[in-house]
Amino acid sequence: MSKQVKFLYLNQDEVIQCGALDMSMVMEQIELFFSLHDKGETISPDKVTLRWGDADSEAIHGRINAMPGFVGGEINTAGIKWIASKPQNPMKYGLPRGSALTILNSPETGLPIAVMDGTVISAMRTGAVTGVAAKYLANKDAKKAAFIGAGTQNHTQLMAVKTAVPSLEEITICDISEDRVNNFIEFEKKRHPHMQIKGTTSAEEAVADADIVVTATTSLKPIIKSNWIKKGVFLANVGNYEFEFDAVKKANKIIVDNWEALVHRGIQTPAIMAKEGLLSEKDLHSELGAIVNGKKPGRESKEEITYFCAVGMGAEDVAVAKRVYDEAISKGLGVYLTLWNEPLWI
Numbered sequence: 207m208s209k210q211v212k213f214l215y216l217n218q219d220e221v222i223q224c225g226a227l228d229m230s231m232v233m234e235q236i237e238l239f240f241s242l243h244d245k246g247e248t249i250s251p252d253k254v255t256l257r258w259g260d261a262d263s264e265a266i267h268g269r270i271n272a273m274p275g276f277v278g279g280e281i282n283t284a285g286i287k288w289i290a291s292k293p294q295n296p297m298k299y300g301l302p303r304g305s306a307l308t309i310l311n312s313p314e315t316g317l318p319i320a321v322m323d324g325t326v327i328s329a330m331r332t333g334a335v336t337g338v339a340a341k342y343l344a345n346k347d348a349k350k351a352a353f354i355g356a357g358t359q360n361h362t363q364l365m366a367v368k369t370a371v372p373s374l375e376e377i378t379i380c381d382i383s384e385d386r387v388n389n390f391i392e393f394e395k396k397r398h399p400h401m402q403i404k405g406t407t408s409a410e411e412a413v414a415d416a417d418i419v420v421t422a423t424t425s426l427k428p429i430i431k432s433n434w435i436k437k438g439v440f441l442a443n444v445g446n447y448e449f450e451f452d453a454v455k456k457a458n459k460i461i462v463d464n465w466e467a468l469v470h471r472g473i474q475t476p477a478i479m480a481k482e483g484l485l486s487e488k489d490l491h492s493e494l495g496a497i498v499n500g501k502k503p504g505r506e507s508k509e510e511i512t513y514f515c516a517v518g519m520g521a522e523d524v525a526v527a528k529r530v531y532d533e534a535i536s537k538g539l540g541v542y543l544t545l546w547n548e549p550l551w552i
Contacts, residue, residue, distance in 0.1 A: 211545040214531065216322035220540055224533035226326045229334065229365045232526055236334040237341075237498055239277060239525040240463075244495025247278035250519040252470045261473055265424045268292035268303075275521025276313060277528070285310040285524040287324050293424060303358065304328065308527045318545065320531045324523060329362045331526045335463060335494075335516045336420060336442045337366025342497050342504030343461065343512040344440035348417035349375045354409055354430070355423035355445065356381035356390040363420045363444060364394060368401075371418065376402040380412035410434055421448040428475070432456050438508050443515040449475045451484060457513035459491035459505075468517040476515050 216224070225231050242248050251274050258267040274286040289306035296303055306324030311317060348371050353360040356379050368374050379394075381387045387405035394403055406412050413419050413434045421429060422444040432452035435441070441457065443449055454460060454475055462468050462476060465487050469477050479485035492502035494514070505512055534540045 209549055210547050211317055211549075212542045213318040213545060214320045214322075214534060214540045215543050216320065216530070216534055216540040218323035218326060220534065221323050221326055221530055223539060224530040224537065226330055226526070226530055229330065229337065229362070229369045231529065232330045232334040233337045233341075233366060233369060235525045235529050236331055236522055237338045238279070238281070239522050240338060240495040240498045242277060242279045242281070243464075243519075243521070244493065244499045244501070248519075248521045249276040250464060250467060250521045251275070252467055253520070262426055264291070265293060265426060268294070273518075273520025273523065275519055275524045277521050277525045281525055281528050282313060283310055283319075283524055283528045284313045284316075285520070285527060287328060287520045287523040289324065289328055306523075308523055310524065310527055310531055320527070320534075320540075321543075322527060322530065322540075324527070327523055327526050327530065329358060330365075331522045332359060332444065332516075332518060333362030333364075333366035334526075335366075335518070335522065336363050336444060336514070337370040338498070339442060339461065339494055339514040339516070340367050340370040340418065340440060342494075343459070343514055344371050344418050345438055345505065345508055346371065347373050348440070349373060350377070350416050351418040351420065352378045352380065352412040352416035354380045354412060354419070354421040354448070356383065356386035356405075357422065359422040359444065360390070360420065361393070363422055363442075367418060367420065368398070374401065374418075376404075378412040378416065379403065379405050380407065380409050381405075382407060418442070421445055423448060428453070435511060437511060439511055440505075441511070441513040443475055443513070446473045447475055447478060449513075451475070451479055454479065454485070454513055456511055458510045459512045460485075460489060461491050461494055461497065461512065461514045463494050463516040464519060465490060465493060467519060468515065471517045474515055474517065
């Protein structure tokens with residue numbers, strides 16, 4: 207009996223050919239993940255962060271996160287995302303800020319079954335998490351959305367929110383850089399020619415009339431103020447410390463993806479509030495998985511203010527990467543690499 211071990215390698219183009227840019231598919235996998243997570247069928251260890259300095263230095267020097275996870279149920283796969291974030295890459299080297307590698311392993315043998323580009327999957331699944339939250343927490347007839355931050359991440363946030371709330375007609379993109387705002391608008395007008403897309407460098411202006419507000423920035427201090435928030439809005443805190451404490455407290459329902467992981471990470475608004483004794487798990491409405499599984503209600507009235515914060519879990523990447531892997535097998539894509547022909551030691 208041969209003990210040769212091979213794994214499938216997929217580059218970014220092949221990952222895309224396997225549907226990684228299909229937001230509906232990615233959201234389907236993420237919704238399944240949250241259902242399984244709520245049922246206790248996932249394992250999501252805390253992120254391990256490699257930093258060149260303290261947490262505040264990440265906006266300059268960046269970080270690399272190791273994010274392992276296991277997803278049971280029909281997915282039944284373990285894996286890890288190794289993702290670097292280097293903010294100076296675009297200006298210094300003309301390279302993306304974020305880059306990732308995803309490894310999938312058999313939970314039975316622990317052996318690798320696939321190694322693939324994880325950059326696209328990571329960006330898409332982060333958007334998809336907000337999309338799934340918007341499906342349950344935003345008003346179904348929402349017309350206007352504000353996206354704070356004109357980086358890569360808000361492109362997938364927009365994809366996901368539009369998928370979840372097709373009624374969207376107008377978006378405002380806000381960034382401290384007017385050039386980034388203009389580039390964002392130029393790109394998104396090609397994808398959404400029938401939507402009204404405008405830009406601003408004023409967060410207050412962007413948020414003022416929005417039904418949905420998504421923040422995806424590297425800000426080290428709050429952007430969104432309590433008195434900007436109107437009734438009925440869905441708020442999504444994707445980046446770090448982006449909301450004033452009072453803005454979170456103003457919400458009728460506070461929802462997170464994983465409370466323990468969020469507090470461990472320690473850099474997003476609810477985690478900072480928890481550290482200062484201003485927010486605890488009992489103050490939450492629920493985690494998102496409980497809403498997906500119908501254990502807790504989502505939005506219950508048009509007037510409710512709903513606030514969602516996601517820390518992100520490596521197991522989410524595993525869920526999407528497994529779907530990509532299955533598609534690659536069916537399409538015959540990728541290259542098999544040999545780990546060993548015969549193991550050196552048993």
